[in-house]
Amino acid sequence: MIAIENLQLNAHGKLRHFLSIEGLHKDLLTEILDTAESFADVSEKNIKKFPLLRGKTIVNLFFENSTRTRATFELAATRLSADVLSMNIATSATSKGESLLDTIRNMEAMQVDMFVVRHSLSGAAHFIAQHTAPHINVINAGDGQHEHPTQAMLDMFTIRRVKKQFTGLRVAIVGDILHSRVARSQILALRLLGAEEVRVIAPKTLLPTHVEDLGVSVYYDMNAGLKNVDVVIMLRLQKERMNSALLPSESEYFRCYGLSEQKLKIANKEAIVMHPGPINRGVEIESSVADGPQSVILQQVSNGIAIRMAVLSMTMNGNRGTE
């Protein structure tokens, strides 16, 4: 495959659009984490608002429903003093490409500065970045089964805050890798940041073909896969997977791939447990684990705001290279 057309960076190598982890380099990921760290520090000191994006208009274009991603993007934009407009657009109204483009054109006409896009089809954010006016920044808030880069970065941020560094870390990602845009972004980010090993643990029906080409070790047996692991990332299991012959039942899934207290003991003692949410208690994770001492699930949510503030401000700054 020809290297992903680097839409994301400006002439000076700064972030202009944030579409995928693929195509970015380690220094840039570290810069995002460091920037987020500065926002998090200040927020924790009870100063919540920064004037960085005053006068800028950010539009959240959500072609697919999402509560938490949208909420954290809204909060992040508000804390940077931007004006925010959130739009929920039913996918059915945009089943044709021209409508997607028309939506974008209409929004552009309202003199906005940035689109945050969530779409059910892979490549939608790329498409919008390629076709939107050059002064507008695009942030991918999840496209189909492709990537969800801000979620992966908030996960990296959470890991770094607890584990301090990536070197030597063994990370297991458990669950529906096939349909997960989060998993793809996480794998790429962990590899770039220098994690020792990334494992995926899932039944064959929930693994993409050639998944090992992404640089991961594959485990079908969770007991084997959790050995010596420092971070366990559980993925959400969509209920509709049961209806398409991918899995027999929730209870069998929980038996094989659910994270119980007992299974967590197989991992390293200091291992942390993560989940992008929303959680299906008793399906992919036991309540006592989700709420237990090793869980950092709620920290992930608060870190989401800092990461999104970092990405919003960095991409908006990235315009300077093109003006």
Add this chain to the structure above:
Amino acid sequence: MHIEIINGHIIDPKNNIDQAGSVYISEGKIVGLMQAPAGFMADKSINAQGHIVCPGFIDLSTRVREPGQSHKATMRSETQAAASAGYTSLCIPPDTNPVIDSPAVVELIEDKAEKCAYPQIYPIAALTQKLAGKDLSSMHALKQAGCIAVSHAHEAIQDLLVLRRAMEYAATHDLLLIYCPQESALSNHGCAHEGAIASQYGLPAVPVAAETIALMQCIELIEQTSCRVHFSGLSCARSVDLINKAKTSGLPVTADVAMHQLHLADDDMQPYDSHFHVMPPLRSEKDRKGLLAGIQKGIIDCISSDHQPHDIDAKLGAFPETEPGISSLETVLPLMLRLVESKTFSLTQGIAKLCSEPAQILGINTGHLTIGCAADICIFDPNKSWEINQETWRSLGKNTPFWGESMQGKVTHTLQLGKLIYSDNS
């Protein structure tokens, strides 16, 4: 009208001609080769110095988008594009709107074709009514009306009993079935080859088995029904093995591959560039090599264009929602010449894949240069370089992954039934 084509290099695979010489045409027919018949006086002389003179090309799958989708392309635009690419005969798949499932639709197409007066149009009849996969079409009446074969285009036939009966009925009337094997449940609305690239970009994927299982099912039914079947648009190396086995066991089977499948694999795709969205999808490099080997060994009989022109909007969107298909007629000759250059086959073999082989599959008496036969002729300059751009491109569909590329090899004249339907005046 008497036309002479002089000073050219004649290549006619069917008659084993590969030499410098001239062709003489009177009243739509070839009347002399090498030597003019006694008393021949040319009204028009074409100097083919440095050019190849060969039979006009025959395509087994050209979407002209009429009737029904004239916002994408028209009979006139696409037949003109075909003529400029050296084609003299085009087969039109039945997935027009309305579907080619009644003599009235055939008549409509033939009327339109006559007005355009470009390459010979051969409509392909729908195997089932409305291509719905339920009730048989009136195949006999459709054959009478002028359909050259039956097909189900890219529509799936869910019910194997319907396929079996349709094949029996087609065999009853000695109709060729042109079949594009794709098992719809396994395809599962995918838009890319199931492999590393689709996994990387999160694209819904079509496994190889979607093609091979449909192919195997159909081959077993050929055993049962003795229906003649031409498999069109194969994409996988494993399919080549299956065709080979079927041929070895004596089944009446032929096959083609679309030209772009011989040149592009999934890792040539530019990320999310919808011009690479085609069905069946661009497969792995291993599959591409398998198809090339199939062509070399003659297991795959010919090369089609699988021409599918689209309007701009059809290709504007997130990759999975864009419409599949490549506008391809005009790149077939230069891409064939690239395969000659890379020594996949000789020029004569390459030309055979575009004219004599498809003619034999269809059972039509053209695709060769024989005295007394129709003067369907293509003259091309194998060395002429040109770039694909707004000025050079004729199809209304600009959807090609080769846009902007430099091509070598250009048709200079196309004659159909002795009539000059294309000439470049440069």
